[in-house]
Amino acid sequence: MTDRLESREKVTGAARYAYEYPLENPAYAAAVQSTIAKGEIAEVHADAALRIPGVLAVLSCENAPHLHDAGDAELALFQSRTVAYRGQFVAAVVAETLDIAREAARHVRVDYVSEPFDVRLSADDPRLYKPDKVNPVFPADTEQGDPEEAFTNSAVRVDATYTTPAEHNNPMEPHTTAAQWNDDGTLTLYDSTQGSSPTQETIAQVFGLDRTHVRVIAPHVGGGFGSKGTPRPNVVLAAMAAGAVGRPVKFAVPRQQMFATTGYRTPTIQRFRLGADADGTLNAIVHEVFEQSSTVTEFAEQTATPTRVVYRAANRRTAHRLARLDVPTPSWMRAPGETPGMFAQESAMDELAFAAGVDPVELRIRNDTDTEPESGLPFSSRNLVACLREGADRFGWEHRDPAPGVRWEGRKLVGMGVAASTYPAYMRPNKATARAEEDGTFTVRIAAADIGTGARTALTLIAAEALKADADRVTVEIGDSALPQATVAGGSAGTASWGTAVVRACESLRGKMNGSVPPGGLEASADTAAELEGRDAYARHAFGAQFSEVEVDADTGEVRVRRMLGVFAAGRIINPKTARSQFIGGMTMGIGMALMEESVMDPRFGDYVNRDLAQYHVPACADVRDIDAAWVEEADPHLNPMGSKGIGEIGIVGAAASVANAVHHATGVRVRDLPITPARLLPLL
Amino acid sequence: MDSEVTPVHTEITLVVNGTEHRLRVDTRASLLDTLREDLGLTGSKKGCDHGQCGACTVLLDGRRANACLALAVAHDGAEVVTVEGLARDGRLSPLQEAFIEQDGFQCGYCTPGQLCSATAVLDEADRGWPSAVTGDLSADPVLDDDEIRERMSGNLCRCGAYMGIVRAVREAARKTETEEARA
Ligand code: FES
Ligand code: FES
Numbered sequence: 001m002t003d004r005l006e007s008r009e010k011v012t013g014a015a016r017y018a019y020e021y022p023l024e025n026p027a028y029a030a031a032v033q034s035t036i037a038k039g040e041i042a043e044v045h046a047d048a049a050l051r052i053p054g055v056l057a058v059l060s061c062e063n064a065p066h067l068h069d070a071g072d073a074e075l076a077l078f079q080s081r082t083v084a085y086r087g088q089f090v091a092a093v094v095a096e097t098l099d100i101a102r103e104a105a106r107h108v109r110v111d112y113v114s115e116p117f118d119v120r121l122s123a124d125d126p127r128l129y130k131p132d133k134v135n136p137v138f139p140a141d142t143e144q145g146d147p148e149e150a151f152t153n154s155a156v157r158v159d160a161t162y163t164t165p166a167e168h169n170n171p172m173e174p175h176t177t178a179a180q181w182n183d184d185g186t187l188t189l190y191d192s193t194q195g196s197s198p199t200q201e202t203i204a205q206v207f208g209l210d211r212t213h214v215r216v217i218a219p220h221v222g223g224g225f226g227s228k229g230t231p232r233p234n235v236v237l238a239a240m241a242a243g244a245v246g247r248p249v250k251f252a253v254p255r256q257q258m259f260a261t262t263g264y265r266t267p268t269i270q271r272f273r274l275g276a277d278a279d280g281t282l283n284a285i286v287h288e289v290f291e292q293s294s295t296v297t298e299f300a301e302q303t304a305t306p307t308r309v310v311y312r313a314a315n316r317r318t319a320h321r322l323a324r325l326d327v328p329t330p331s332w333m334r335a336p337g338e339t340p341g342m343f344a345q346e347s348a349m350d351e352l353a354f355a356a357g358v359d360p361v362e363l364r365i366r367n368d369t370d371t372e373p374e375s376g377l378p379f380s381s382r383n384l385v386a387c388l389r390e391g392a393d394r395f396g397w398e399h400r401d402p403a404p405g406v407r408w409e410g411r412k413l414v415g416m417g418v419a420a421s422t423y424p425a426y427m428r429p430n431k432a433t434a435r436a437e438e439d440g441t442f443t444v445r446i447a448a449a450d451i452g453t454g455a456r457t458a459l460t461l462i463a464a465e466a467l468k469a470d471a472d473r474v475t476v477e478i479g480d481s482a483l484p485q486a487t488v489a490g491g492s493a494g495t496a497s498w499g500t501a502v503v504r505a506c507e508s509l510r511g512k513m514n515g516s517v518p519p520g521g522l523e524a525s526a527d528t529a530a531e532l533e534g535r536d537a538y539a540r541h542a543f544g545a546q547f548s549e550v551e552v553d554a555d556t557g558e559v560r561v562r563r564m565l566g567v568f569a570a571g572r573i574i575n576p577k578t579a580r581s582q583f584i585g586g587m588t589m590g591i592g593m594a595l596m597e598e599s600v601m602d603p604r605f606g607d608y609v610n611r612d613l614a615q616y617h618v619p620a621c622a623d624v625r626d627i628d629a630a631w632v633e634e635a636d637p638h639l640n641p642m643g644s645k646g647i648g649e650i651g652i653v654g655a656a657a658s659v660a661n662a663v664h665h666a667t668g669v670r671v672r673d674l675p676i677t678p679a680r681l682l683p684l685l
Numbered sequence: 686m687d688s689e690v691t692p693v694h695t696e697i698t699l700v701v702n703g704t705e706h707r708l709r710v711d712t713r714a715s716l717l718d719t720l721r722e723d724l725g726l727t728g729s730k731k732g733c734d735h736g737q738c739g740a741c742t743v744l745l746d747g748r749r750a751n752a753c754l755a756l757a758v759a760h761d762g763a764e765v766v767t768v769e770g771l772a773r774d775g776r777l778s779p780l781q782e783a784f785i786e787q788d789g790f791q792c793g794y795c796t797p798g799q800l801c802s803a804t805a806v807l808d809e810a811d812r813g814w815p816s817a818v819t820g821d822l823s824a825d826p827v828l829d830d831d832e833i834r835e836r837m838s839g840n841l842c843r844c845g846a847y848m849g850i851v852r853a854v855r856e857a858a859r860k861t862e863t864e865e866a867r868a
Contacts, residue, residue: 003785010793011781011800013728013768020727052690098722099713103690172732172740172794172843222730222794223843255733452792452844581788581846588845613737613841620838624847625830 001577002471005457006220006450015220018176018192019252026178027056029241029251030101031234032091032108033260034083037606038326039114041081041090049093049107054100056245058108060091064240070205073296074329077236083112084296085328086607087260089233094241094249117326119606123161123269123290128321131300135336136491138305142374145315147273150284154275158351162272162344163673164656166599166608167265168616169333171451173222174255175262177238180248186213187242191235194224195488197447199231200481206236219479221451225589226332227263228451229490234261259611263331264599266291266301270344274351275315280358282313282367287345289320294329298322301330302337306422306653307345309541310384312369326606332490334589335649338423339656343593346419346657347672350664359402360418360661361392364545372539380538380638383569384420387545390632391418391567395547405668412551414562415666421654425540425571425645426493429529430501431484434463434509436517441473444505447486448478448498453648454578455494461574462499462642466506476502484525492542492646495574496639501528503641538638542645544568546587546654550662557682559663561591564627564655569634571645583629583651590655591627592619598675697761701726702770710757717741717752720767728768728797732841739840742798742805743767749805768797771804779860780804783853791844799840803854806836807861828858 009015034041046058064078077089091108095101130140151157171192178190187209193199196216204214221228234253242249253262268291275284287307293299304318333339353360365385371378392398400416401407407414432446444463450456456478464471477483487497504526512522549563564587573579596617599608610616629651636643656674664670669684693712698705701724710719715734720726720743729752732740736754743752744766752765771778780803783789790796810832815822818835826832833854834847842850 004788004790006793007785008777010790010796011768011777011784012772013726013797015793016727017730017794019731020721022725054692097692097711097714098718099711100692103713107690170843172738172792172841173730174732221792223792225843252731255735255737452790452794454791577788578791581791581844581849584848585791585845588847589843612735613733614735618841618843619845619847620841621847621850622834622838624845625834627848 002457002461002575004454004578005460017173017220017222018178018190018218019250021178021190023178023180023248026248026250027094027096027245028098028101029238029249030093030105031089031237031257032105032110033087033257034090035086036083036112036114037086037119038117039083039112041083042111042113044091045109049104052100052104052107054096055093055104056096057094058091059240059244065243067206068208070202072230074233075206075231075236077233077240085260085294085326086605087328089237089261092237092241094245117606119325119327119601120603121267121269121290121292121323121325125323128290128323131298131320131322134300134302134305134320138302141319142308143317144374147284147286147315147317150315151273151275151286154283155278156276156352156356158274158348158355160272160348160351160672162270162347164268164340164343165674166267166601167333167593167597168259168599169225169227169263170616170618171223171225171227174252174258175228175232175234176252177235178248178250179238179242181242186215187239189214189216189235189239191216191218192221192228193218193231194221194228194449194451194490196449196479196481197485198488199235202231203235203239207239216481218449221449224451225334226336226490229332229488232262255613256611259599259608260328263329265333265336266330268303268340270303272344272348274348276352276356278356280352280356280363280366282311283315285311285313285316287318292323292325292327292330294327295324296329299330303341306338306341308374309372310345310420310422311367312373316373334586335423335653338653342421342653343656343674346654347660350417350661351670361388361397364388364420375539377537377539380540381634381636382543383632383634384543384545386632387543387567387569391545391547391565394630395565404665411554413554413666414551415662416547416549417658417661417665419546419654419657419661421544421546421650423492423542423646423650423653425496425542425639426491427532427640428487428493428497429532430486430497431525431527432501432505433484433523433525434505435521435523436509436513437521438517438519442467442469443475443477444502445477445483446498446501447481447483448494449489450478451489453489453494453582454575455489457578458495458574459498459502463502463506466503467510492648496644496646499642499644500640501526504528536638540639542568542570542650544650544654546658548658548662550659550666552663552666554685557678557685559595559676559681561659562625566629566651568629568631568650570631570647570650571634571636571639572643573631574642574644579647580629582647584627586649586651587627587655588619588624590652591623591659593652593674594656594659594676596675596677695758697758700764702766712758714757715753716755716757716760719757720752726767726769730794730797732795739802740795740798742801742840744801744805749802768800771800780853780857783857787849787853787856789849789853790846795840795842799842799850802837802840806854807858828855830855
């Protein structure tokens with residue numbers, strides 16, 4: 001139960017985030033967004049802005065320096081006259097102060113030639129296509145047996161369509177960069193990033209620099225939830241602006257501009273079919289997904305991939321179809337794929353439980369499997385059943401009367417729901433160094449990121465254990481691309497991936513030390529690339545069971561989550577204190593997904609209309625009454641030296657379905673379209 | 686030149702965390718930007734710049750306020766306490782300690798606002814101010830969890846640290862009460 005190591009800095013305001021470094025004579029950038037959804041920029045009128053005292057430069061496609069292709073067309077800032085979505089950055093003003101920059105940005109006039117656009121996702125759009133792969137490297141479609149036939153012949157069938165809306169990550173710290181070009185031609189970025197090494201690599205490519213000529217510094221990051229996993233155009237904008245004015249430039253994307261430019265979770269339409277025997281044993285699982293990307297890049301969310309992992313059935317199919325619309329480019333958001341996909345699957349399982357008259361917990365246990373259903377691989381460990389049993393026990397599931405819509409408490413209807421969750425245990429190659437000093441202290445270095453996950457603390461505990469030293473003798477340095485190269489804080493792979501490199505470096509250091517440290521200290525390094533190549537074939541995933549109790553106001557349709565419990569099987573938990581917070585944080589975001597989060601696309605203008613935190617609702621303090629997280633002991637020798645699986649994402653995965661299932665149990669109404677707002681629910685009560 | 690875009694500057698005085706500052710501010714500048722950019726007090730955070738998230742909460746003349754919604758020029762002579770002013774002589778306030786103890790944060794970006802807000806919540810309850818969930822408006826409000834959740838709902842935390850935040854405020858309230866009782 002270790003406190004976060006940077007706790008004191010964070011509660012005293014001393015922890016510096018990207019915008020907050022003292023720079024010499026900084027200038028400030030403000031961006032101009034396109035006001036059309038599709039077309040060409042005819043002309044950029046910068047003169048009025050340039051006449052304002054204090055304005056230093058206006059950048060646009062008319063004067064931007066040439067950039068190099070870094071494999072992400074979103075980063076080709078101001079490189080063409082094409083407008084691909086409304087809200088795209090089309091110009092930037094750099095000025096002496098933020099107030100001047102913002103005012104001047106309003107005076108940049110852009111003339112467009114606009115074209116007809118299409119921003120509507122629908123399952124019968126003729127332009128839907130099958131992508132070559134879904135993120136990151138999964139096949140778009142899979143099929144085994146004869147799912148259609150098996151479904152048709154099943155005694156109990158569920159055939160339902162679920163939708164999830166576009167959702168925005170909305171980390172509390174906006175996407176922020178302070179950029180400075182140094183006299184020797186190198187570039188320093190203070191950036192709100194989930195990975196200083198990957199950002200260094202990408203931005204170096206964009207500006208045609210050697211990787212080592214870019215340094216990215218990010219010791220503290222105000223959340224990301226995926227949206228800071230890859231650099232967004234704002235990073236390029238800051239660096240370009242700094243080059244243009246020959247001074248450091250700071251740019252934080254205003255909250256309203258984040259909705260178009262910093263990524264979001266694609267909306268999904270999902271048809272889910274389950275065919276089962278009378279006792280609920282599954283014969284057929286069919287999951288068809290329709291989702292969107294922009295015309296800029298293909299981002300294919302892996303929505304049906306969890307369906308390939310969780311339940312046994314001889315006949316099965318998954319399919320993804322993508323529409324390239326004139327919309328902002330979707331990106332990573334907490335448990336991409338698993339989160340929307342498991343909402344559909346776990347809602348369908350609840351419908352099946354009801355149709356078959358089987359208890360929802362029991363139904364999931366009945367369809368458990370020893371091997372990963374589609375690959376046939378053994379699981380390195382799988383304790384979904386233990387999570388379900390333990391959770392049911394703790395939550396008081398045995399007292400649940402299965403009949404829906406019958407428990408009144410005054411004018412409130414009350415119900416309980418359950419959902420399974422899963423998330424892959426990924427591992428990525430990393431480098432680290434470990435150093436011993438004569439005075440018995442150690443320093444471990446790796447360009448890992450702590451975006452609020454507790455990574456700094458977890459890595460320190462991991463290093464101390466590997467060094468057989470007290471944690472207070474160990475300093476772990478992270479958050480700087482000048483440190484040994486590390487992968488992104490994403491895919492719940494941070495601690496496992498970085499931790500392995502840290503352990504290997506520490507082991508190697510101990511080997512060298514041989515009990516003593518010579519004058520001047522000793523250092524060892526590690527690279528886990530080779531180690532990861534030779535791993536045995538196992539299906540590696542974390543699992544969980546999530547339970548919700550809701551009350552529904554019969555007169556207003558308002559849903560309140562009274563209690564939520566998640567029980568997880570995620571290998572060894574390194575630091576219970578921060579792990580619990582991560583699980584609970586994920587479930588809190590799951591309440592948002594279930595009840596309030598929705599970015600509404602305006603088909604007339606082609607833009608998300610609710611572009612701030614007053615209109616895009618995230619859970620507030622009063623929305624969270626009682627959320628708890630627990631975990632089952634899980635020893636898994638096939639993962640990594642710590643025996644850990646990632647925990648940053650699984651908390652959100654089953655949360656929304658558990659709430660929706662509880663709403664059904666409370667009211668008898670099945671809501672298949674998120675979020676479950678009063679407007680949606682009340683007419684059905 | 687349009688007069689509307691020519692910056693106008695005014696001299697003001699701010700007393701921030703007990704230190705007096707004489708400043709020349711753009712009349713458009715928010716108190717938040719003035720603290721962060723002019724005074725280098727970057728503890729107060731900017732999450733939305735629109736009064737919607739609470740990350741910028743400071744104590745302005747003793748009451749909590751969103752510094753992003755306050756124009757600096759309108760607060761000439763004001764006393765401001767930011768998160769940097771909550772600890773005394775390097776000793777953390779009971780709330781700051783409780784936030785650490787209860788893990789009332791993850792990324793820490795909302796935390797300065799939460800702490801300033803919570804500091805005001807303790808004070809408001811102490812003065813007997815009711816909230817929207819207070820049952821008996823004439824009785825002294827008791828900071829139970831419902832009261833804390835209601836009073837802290839102007840401060841968003843996307844990391845979802847609310848469970849820890851509520852525990853921390855509850856604990857600090859109890860500690861402060863005990864100390865007061867002892868005194
Ligand atoms: S920054 Fe002031 S309320 Fe959000
Ligand atoms: S701790 Fe990250 S937003 Fe609250």
